[in-house]
Amino acid sequence: DAKTTQPPSMDCAEGRAANLPCNHSTISGNEYVYWYRQIHSQGPQYIIHGLKNNETNEMASLIITEDRKSSTLILPHATLRDTAVYYCIVRVIQGAQKLVFGQGTRLTINP
Amino acid sequence: DTAVSQTPKYLVTQMGNDKSIKCEQNLGHDTMYWYKQDSKKFLKIMFSYNNKELIINETVPNRFSPKSPDKAHLNLHINSLELGDSAVYFCASSRTQGGASGAYEQYFGPGTRLTVT
Numbered sequence: 001d002a003k004t005t006q007p008p009s010m011d012c013a014e015g016r017a018a019n020l021p022c023n024h025s026t027i028s029g030n031e032y033v034y035w036y037r038q039i040h041s042q043g044p045q046y047i048i049h050g051l052k053n054n055e056t057n058e059m060a061s062l063i064i065t066e067d068r069k070s071s072t073l074i075l076p077h078a079t080l081r082d083t084a085v086y087y088c089i090v091r092v093i094q095g096a097q098k099l100v101f102g103q104g105t106r107l108t109i110n111p
Numbered sequence: 112d113t114a115v116s117q118t119p120k121y122l123v124t125q126m127g128n129d130k131s132i133k134c135e136q137n138l139g140h141d142t143m144y145w146y147k148q149d150s151k152k153f154l155k156i157m158f159s160y161n162n163k164e165l166i167i168n169e170t171v172p173n174r175f176s177p178k179s180p181d182k183a184h185l186n187l188h189i190n191s192l193e194l195g196d197s198a199v200y201f202c203a204s205s206r207t208q209g210g211a212s213g214a215y216e217q218y219f220g221p222g223t224r225l226t227v228t
């Protein structure tokens with residue numbers, strides 16, 4: 001079963017920052033936080049991952065709380081193409097580990 | 112070039128038939144996966160192969176048989192198709208060692224929508 005809790009849906013205005021929360025209060029010390037998204041009818045797409053430090057790449061930023069029990073994915077300037085279901089997943093990094101998807105957050109970017 | 116490709120994209124067939132879905136990745140990854148996304152949109156792992164060896168086998172009916180002829184291919188054969196097999200099937204691949212970033216993120220194919228009538 002998924003080890004994360006996310007709000008089922010969120011809305012954000014185009015051009016604004018979208019902040020997607022995730023609760024993972026039972027995360028283990030060797031588990032990373034991963035974010036994927038699934039745009040309608042497409043395969044899931046990797047966004048970013050982190051262990052305990054904040055991370056940033058060309059797609060998004062990941063803020064992990066100091067106690068690692070929650071995190072926030074930030075899309076700094078959301079566009080209509082960012083409308084998707086966003087999944088927060090915790091997993092160990094070694095080996096061929098399966099991804100356990102929860103219900104995710106359906107993010108709708110409004111013009 | 113497409114990193115992870117699947118064929119066919121759509122598959123409509125009748126109950127009782129046998130069908131196969133093919134998956135190929137050109138990323139040089141050593142591990143490949145099959146996921147199923149049902150009508151309620153939940154994504155679940157089915158199988159995983161590492162270097163042609165089965166390493167993850169979730170609770171999946173025996174009618175589903177994955178085959179990996181080489182590291183770049185993982186096919187899914189389904190016997191005696193049932194109505195409940197209707198879903199979107201996603202293939203994915205990842206590196207599991209030796210990556211520069213160590214992310215080992217999984218790359219997904221575009222999916223195969225299977226409809227059993």
